[in-house]
Amino acid sequence: MTDFPINYKIVETSIDELLKFFKKSTIRGYCKNCPNFQKVWSCPPYDFSEEEYISNYKFAYIIGAKLNYSDIKEYVDKLTSSGMDNIHISTDIYYKLRKIVDRNMFSMENFFSDSKILLGGKCNLCNECAREKNNPCVHQDKLRYSLESLGFEVSSITEEILKDKIIFTGDSLPPYCLSIYALFSKEKLSTKELEMQLTSSVH
Numbered sequence: 284m285t286d287f288p289i290n291y292k293i294v295e296t297s298i299d300e301l302l303k304f305f306k307k308s309t310i311r312g313y314c315k316n317c318p319n320f321q322k323v324w325s326c327p328p329y330d331f332s333e334e335e336y337i338s339n340y341k342f343a344y345i346i347g348a349k350l351n352y353s354d355i356k357e358y359v360d361k362l363t364s365s366g367m368d369n370i371h372i373s374t375d376i377y378y379k380l381r382k383i384v385d386r387n388m389f390s391m392e393n394f395f396s397d398s399k400i401l402l403g404g405k406c407n408l409c410n411e412c413a414r415e416k417n418n419p420c421v422h423q424d425k426l427r428y429s430l431e432s433l434g435f436e437v438s439s440i441t442e443e444i445l446k447d448k449i450i451f452t453g454d455s456l457p458p459y460c461l462s463i464y465a466l467f468s469k470e471k472l473s474t475k476e477l478e479m480q481l482t483s484s485v486h
């Protein structure tokens with residue numbers, strides 16, 4: 284089985300600082316063009332105020348989870364030689380990363396009381412979200428949002444806070460897959476301890 288070595292970078296900021304990247308109407312415009320809009324409970328529109336949700340917390344820990352393609356070369360080569368195109372290869376790797384990191388993020392949230400995680404994209408717990416058929420979420424306790432779904436501009440957060448860059452797939456494969464997560468907290472936490480919790484979870 285291929286090992287997927289994820290590298291984490293965690294940067295502490297305050298919710299006040301993070302709100303500089305809150306561009307709800309612009310981001311909501313992008314969401315409206317996404318097939319998940321109104322189809323997944325973790326995606327907008329919501330029946331609550333995003334501003335109120337965010338204002339429950341004081342600190343934000345921005346977490347970049349990165350998987351270098353050079354570290355999984357054999358796996359990438361296997362997908363390439365199967366005839367898969369670049370978009371499908373990147374998508375496959377993104378979901379492999381999401382599966383590992385989502386699980387680690389939930390364990391981390393359990394460890395820190397008064398905190399809430401934000402995932403690196405939509406909720407993937409069910410094959411088809413119950414919202415497709417207008418039914419309530421089947422795992423309310425595990426329903427988590429993402430920075431972009433709440434209205435934050437993630438590309439700027441990545442560049443200005445994490446000092447990294449999301450690279451999209453084009454004619455060639457990108458050098459890495461980078462997914463942006465966060466942990467909102469009412470209390471100041473230690474980034475060292477956050478990293479320990481993230482990396483000590485079982486992969």
Ligand code: SF4
Pocket residue numbers: 323324325406407408409410411412413414419420421422423425426
């Ligand atoms: S847990 Fe299932 S029903 Fe709930 S938001 Fe996620 S995919 Fe949808």
